[in-house]
Amino acid sequence: MKSIEKAQKVYDAVKIPTKLNYMVEKTILESQKERKTIYKPNYIKFVASAIACSFIFFVFMININPTFAASIAEIPILKDVAKIFTIKEFKEEDNTKLINAKIPALENTGNTDLEKRVNYEIMLKINEVLEEAEQRAEEYKKALIETGGKEEDYHPINIQIDYKGGYSSEKTVSFMIMKSETLASAYTEMYFYNIDIETGKNLNLRDVLGSDYKEIVDEAIYEEIEERSKNPENIYFKKGEGGFEGIENEYQKFYINSEGKVVIVFEKYEIAPGYMGIQEFIIN
Amino acid sequence: MQDAKEILIDYIKTNQDKLYRVAYSYSKNEESALDILQESIEKALKNISKLRKVEYVKTWFYRILINESLQYTKKNKRIITCQLEEIEKNIEWNEEIKTEDIEIYKHIQSLNDKLKTVIILRFFEDMKIEEIAKATKTNVSTVKSRLYKGLSELKKLINN
Numbered sequence: 554m555k556s557i558e559k560a561q562k563v564y565d566a567v568k569i570p571t572k573l574n575y576m577v578e579k580t581i582l583e584s585q586k587e588r589k590t591i592y593k594p595n596y597i598k599f600v601a602s603a604i605a606c607s608f609i610f611f612v613f614m615i616n617i618n619p620t621f622a623a624s625i626a627e628i629p630i631l632k633d634v635a636k637i638f639t640i641k642e643f644k645e646e647d648n649t650k651l652i653n654a655k656i657p658a659l660e661n662t663g664n665t666d667l668e669k670r671v672n673y674e675i676m677l678k679i680n681e682v683l684e685e686a687e688q689r690a691e692e693y694k695k696a697l698i699e700t701g702g703k704e705e706d707y708h709p710i711n712i713q714i715d716y717k718g719g720y721s722s723e724k725t726v727s728f729m730i731m732k733s734e735t736l737a738s739a740y741t742e743m744y745f746y747n748i749d750i751e752t753g754k755n756l757n758l759r760d761v762l763g764s765d766y767k768e769i770v771d772e773a774i775y776e777e778i779e780e781r782s783k784n785p786e787n788i789y790f791k792k793g794e795g796g797f798e799g800i801e802n803e804y805q806k807f808y809i810n811s812e813g814k815v816v817i818v819f820e821k822y823e824i825a826p827g828y829m830g831i832q833e834f835i836i837n
Numbered sequence: 838m839q840d841a842k843e844i845l846i847d848y849i850k851t852n853q854d855k856l857y858r859v860a861y862s863y864s865k866n867e868e869s870a871l872d873i874l875q876e877s878i879e880k881a882l883k884n885i886s887k888l889r890k891v892e893y894v895k896t897w898f899y900r901i902l903i904n905e906s907l908q909y910t911k912k913n914k915r916i917i918t919c920q921l922e923e924i925e926k927n928i929e930w931n932e933e934i935k936t937e938d939i940e941i942y943k944h945i946q947s948l949n950d951k952l953k954t955v956i957i958l959r960f961f962e963d964m965k966i967e968e969i970a971k972a973t974k975t976n977v978s979t980v981k982s983r984l985y986k987g988l989s990e991l992k993k994l995i996n997n
Binding site: 559572576577580585795 | 846849850853854857858861862867871874875878879882883924926927928929930931933934935937938939941942944945956957960961991995
């Protein structure tokens, strides 16, 4: 059938989205993680009971001891602004990989349970990310050798983990963790943390900008894209061709910068060609 | 069953482009095709214990993928007919592709789901009749008759 062959040319030419590989890897990893997370509920329960415990203790102390109550007000730490700082910096090098990591942690939020929980989550996330990256490096090396490549042709994969401290106040703390690998640029991943210190809740755009968050953000981004597009070197995908068409919901990725402004982030390829890199938009 | 799972993961990773194209031929939309495939991968990994023989990994996965795709098309009929026009935008153009080729491709897309499925699997995915029967949970003679019917409908569409 000649016409079938003709149609097949079209079928085979269907564009493969760059996100595909990322999605497949992620879905497979997530499904394997399910088994590991058995430990998690216990941990949360532990934190919850720890919070409850300290709360009871606190109330109790204030009730029975007026001098204690007075002394808390004077403890400077409680007034100090939350900070993000590097807890651990490490380098690891062997034949397959080269790791450069800066691991952030919270301190001085005045809510130590929250700090413990967030810091623990960061550690878990980074361990997981590193494990994945190491595994990928091993697989890549193995594949290279199995397909006739020489060990000396293999260049160790460079894995970088760093963070960007966005913003912190008595109420909120915001930062992001970035991981990049030289194996494939598609493997640059970002994790965002926007936390309400009092409640420990993860903040979304609705929490920060109010119920009109979508109008505010969409308008600012459309304007900025138009502005940036005046420079012919800046190309964005068009509407209907994978370009920006408004944020989907309040869980859009963002962080809060040092001036306290919301910065919306789009990953590479998300709304513009790869060479444009990660796209950030400051919302005034 | 560790081995079966590894084989499945390996199969998915090496064939991800192909699997995406199958999903895309039902959804005709990039995001939805990614969703369909993601859903299928999750289901397959969760139900790996139901895969009786690892040799059937391909047909078994296709069955899940096609089920997911059909479910999607049922839910989103109206949206999909609009997006048929979008096809041209989602193609990596090269000199060999002519406008008439796209027309034929669109005709295949417009066939009903059962007929379209056998044509895609038989010709584009190069599967054997027996494999298609397994993947669609039917038998060889049903596949043959759908294939025949699909091709004759396609001929009619092209000649009109």
